[in-house]
Amino acid sequence: MHITIDRSHFLTAIQSVQKAISTKTTIPILTGIKLSVTEQGLKMTATDLQIGIETIVQKEQNGETILQIHQLGSIVLTAKYLGEIVRKLPQATVDIEVKQNYLTIIRSGTSEFNLHGLDAEEFPRLPQVTGNQVFSIPSDLLKDMIRQTVYAVSTEEIRPVLTGVVWSLKEGNLKFVATDSHRLASRKVQVEAPEEMQLFNIIVPGKSLLELGRLLSEDDTLVDIVVADNQVLIHMGRTQFYSRLLEGQYPDTTRIIPNTYKTAVQVKTKDLLDAVERAALIAKDNDNNVVRFNIKQMIIDITSNSPDVGKVSETLKPIQVSGEDMIIACNAKYLIEALRVITSPEITVEFTGSMSPILLKPLDNPGYLTLVLPVRIY
Structure with a gap:
């Protein structure tokens, strides 16, 4: 294998695929990036066996030569060293040549590195995801859906299905739901999908979605999603993202979302977030990170206290x-994380009772809601 490649394009590709590499793996080849040179270009692949990322560097882009192919072939190079070396190289182009016994020479300007590679035939093959379960969604919208739900997944493996976000699709409505049994986030949008297409109980690991969110662009370029039996594949231009799905039945979360309320407060999102963050400075030193709300006509008293530290109180004036009147308390950390992903300037907060879920609804996004369970304060 022997190529000359534009350094900036090469580095971008490395940074994309290395998101799939686990730092905890004990399998040496999984710490590497597979480089495969064909007549079409340079294909780069990385995987930790749970997620896989594959991207292609083409020979030309916008009339500019990106890649010159001198000899076809493949090699696996350790991602950590490859990324650091390419980032520090002095020239705009990089020459990579593989010699005998997988010895790889990387040249740029007067710099030359010799890296020991691994046999590309030993690298795990990514699954061939095929099927007719395909739908499309703008990249920025998918990124937003991930951001507004993945924070609520469980980090504990006691109930593995709760470590993922469950997807469903019916009549073109795509819905993401995540819960760790203390809070819940749900986002629903309209997508481009065949009318008859339906998906249920598609559980995508939260860790996979965090990496996917980092890969997705902030524009409205359409992304194609293919769902197979135990895999999901996301096509993003020249990059493909694979993830295994979680097995098991996701719980029915519709039963815990209140349909009615006793008290509703309309408030500026930032004002509420700032007030709760201030209260959390004291709350983080009490047992349950508890912040207490005393809701009266046109006033919300927000308080927190810790026997060893002190107390804080603040009065917030809502819009409506x-x-x-209601007295209720909740975990400040859960409420802060919910408020931080809401982009709407104003929200409605609904209370059904002192021990019933607190529901947060952005005023300009009827497809999104999040809830936080209260804590007992007496």
Whole structure:
């Protein structure tokens, strides 16, 4: 194998695929990136066996030569060293040549590195995901859906299905739901899909979605999603992202979302977030990170106390309050994380009772809601 490649394009490709590499693996070849040179270009692949990322560097882009192929072939190079070397190289182009026994010479300007590679035939093959379960969604919208739900997945392996976000699709409505049994986030949008296409109980690991979110662009370029029996594949231009799906039945979360409320508060999102973050400075030193709300007509008193530290109190003036007076408390960390992913300037917060879920609804996004379970304060 022997190529000359534009350094910036090469580095971008390395940074994309290395998101699939686990730092905890004990299998040496999984710490590497597979480089495969064909007549079409340079294909780069990385996987930790749970997720896989594959991207292609073409020979030309916008009339500019990106890649010159001198000899076809393949090699696996350790991602950590490859990325650091390419980032520090002095010239705009990089020459990579594989010699006998997988010795790889990387040249740029007067710099020359010799890296010991691995046999590309030993590298795991990514699954061939095929099927007619395909739908499309703008990249920025998918990125937003991930951001607004993945924070609520469980980090504990006691119930593995709760470490993922469950997807469903019916009549073109794509819905993401995540819960760790203390909070819940749900986002629903309309997507481009065949009318008859339906998906249920597609559980994508939260860790996979975090990496996918970092790969997705902030524009409205359409992304194609293919769902197979135990895999999901996301096509993003010249890059493909694979993830295994979690097995098991996701719990029915519709039963815990209140349909009615006793008290509703309309408030500026940033004002509420700032107030809760200030209260959390004291709350983080009490047992349950508890912040307490005393809701009266046009006033919300927010308080927190810790026997060893002290207490904090603040009065927040909402835009509107309707219903009964209410005293309720919740975990400040959960509420802060929910508020941080809401982009709407104003939200409605609905309360059904002191021990019923607190529901947060952005005013300009009816497809999104999040809830936080309260904690007992007496």
